[in-house]
Amino acid sequence: xxxxxxxxxxxxxxxxxxxxxxxxxxxxxxxxxxxxxxxxxxxxxxxxxxxxxxxxxxxxxxxxxxxxxxxxxxxxxxxxxxxxxxxxxxxxxxxxxxxxxxxxxxxxxxxxxxx
Amino acid sequence: xxxxxxxxxxxxxxxxxxxxxxxxxxxxxxxxxxxxxxxxxxxxxxxxxxxxxxxxxxxxxxxxxxxxxxxxxxxxxxxxxxxxxxxxxxxxxxxxxxxxxxxxxxxxxxxxxxxxxxxxxxxxxxxxxxxxxxxxxxxxxxx
Numbered sequence: 180x181x182x183x184x185x186x187x188x189x190x191x192x193x194x195x196x197x198x199x200x201x202x203x204x205x206x207x208x209x210x211x212x213x214x215x216x217x218x219x220x221x222x223x224x225x226x227x228x229x230x231x232x233x234x235x236x237x238x239x240x241x242x243x244x245x246x247x248x249x250x251x252x253x254x255x256x257x258x259x260x261x262x263x264x265x266x267x268x269x270x271x272x273x274x275x276x277x278x279x280x281x282x283x284x285x286x287x288x289x290x291x292x293x294x
Numbered sequence: 295x296x297x298x299x300x301x302x303x304x305x306x307x308x309x310x311x312x313x314x315x316x317x318x319x320x321x322x323x324x325x326x327x328x329x330x331x332x333x334x335x336x337x338x339x340x341x342x343x344x345x346x347x348x349x350x351x352x353x354x355x356x357x358x359x360x361x362x363x364x365x366x367x368x369x370x371x372x373x374x375x376x377x378x379x380x381x382x383x384x385x386x387x388x389x390x391x392x393x394x395x396x397x398x399x400x401x402x403x404x405x406x407x408x409x410x411x412x413x414x415x416x417x418x419x420x421x422x423x424x425x426x427x428x429x430x431x432x433x434x435x436x437x
Contacts, residue, residue: 180309199312202341203305209400232312232330234337235407239400242391246398263330270331270410271403272391 180204183211191290192220193283197229200237209240216244221253222290226283228259233267241277254278258286295364303344303356303375311340311360318362319369323435332369332430335411336360338404339373339426346377364434373426 181204182197194211198204215223225241241257248255256278260268268274280286299314301307315333324332340358356377363370388409389402408415414429 199309201305201308201312201337202345203308205400232333234334234341235403236341236400238403239394242395242403243398243400245395263327266327266330267334267407271406276391276395 181207183207185211185215188287191222191224191287193224193226195226195229197231199232200230200240201232201234202236205234205236205240208237209243212240212244216247216251216253221251223248223253223255224283224286224290225255225257226259227257227261227264228283230260230264233264238267238271238273242273245276254290256280256286256289258283297362297364298359300357300359303358303377305341305344307358308337308341308344311358312337314360315362319364321437322364323437324432328432331411332371335408335428335430336371336373338408339371339428342404343373343375343377343424343426367431367433369430369432369434371426371428371430373428375424376422377424 180198181200184195186193186195192215194215196208200208212223244255247253258280259282260279265274265279268277268279278289280289297318299311301310312333315336316329319329319332340360343358356375359374361372361374363372386405388406394402408428411430412428413431416427418425418427
C-alpha cells in the first residue's frame with residue numbers, strides 16, 4: 180500500500196514514496212520526514228514518481244512541517260508528481276506553500292542553487 | 295444506475311472503498327484527474343467517519359455503506375453509517391491554511407477538499423443513521 184525508501188546523495192536526503200498515502204498510511208511518511216529533520220538533514224527531497232494517491236492526511240503531513248523547515252533553514256522539495264497527485268496539491272493551493280518541481284534533476288538543482 | 299458497497303468501518307478498508315469508486319466510475323468517460331478527485335472526496339468522508347468513530351485499525355462489526363447514483367448530468371454519493379457521531383455541518387467553519395501551517399496541524403484539510411470538489415455536500419442524522427450526501431454535477435457519458 181505504501182513503501183518508503185531513503186537514500187542520500189552527497190548531503191541531500193531523498194525520501195521515495197511509493198503507493199498510496201491515506202489516513203491509514205500517512206504516519207509512515209510523517210515518521211520519515213520527522214526522522215530526517217531530527218537527524219539534522221537540511222536538504223530533503225521527496226520523490227513522488229511512484230506516488231499513486233494522496234489524501235488530505237498526506238497533505239497534512241507536508242503542511243505540518245512547513246514551519247519546521249523554515250525554522251531550521253531546511254530546504255524541502257517535492258518532485259515527480261503525476262497529474263492526478265499534483266491536482267490534489269493544487270486544489271487547496273498547497274502548491275504555493277511547498278516547492279514542487281517536475282524532475283529529480285530540477286529538485287537537486289533547486290537545493291544546490293539555494294545554498 | 296445505482297452501485298453499492300458495504301465495508302467494515304476501519305482504516306484498512308479505505309483502499310477497498312477507493313477501488314470501488316475508481317472501478318465503478320471507470321465505466322464512464324471521466325478524465326483521470328476528475329475521477330481521482332471524486333475518489334478523493336469519498337475517501338475523505340469515509341476516513342473522517344472512521345477516525346471519529348474511533349475505529350482506526352480495529353476491525354469492527356460496524357459498517358459503512360457507499361451508494362453511487364450515476365445520472366446523465368449528476369453523480370450522487372451517499373456514505374451511510376450507524377455510529378453515534380452525527381456531524382453538524384452548520385457549525386463547520388473552514389480553517390485558514392495559514393493557521394493550520396502555524397499550528398502544525400495535520401488535520402483539517404479533508405472537508406476543505408470535499409467542499410472544493412463537490413457541488414453540494416450535506417450531512418443528515420436520523421434514528422442513529424448518519425448520511426453524508428455529495429452531489430457532483432458533470433456530464434457522465436458511458437464509455
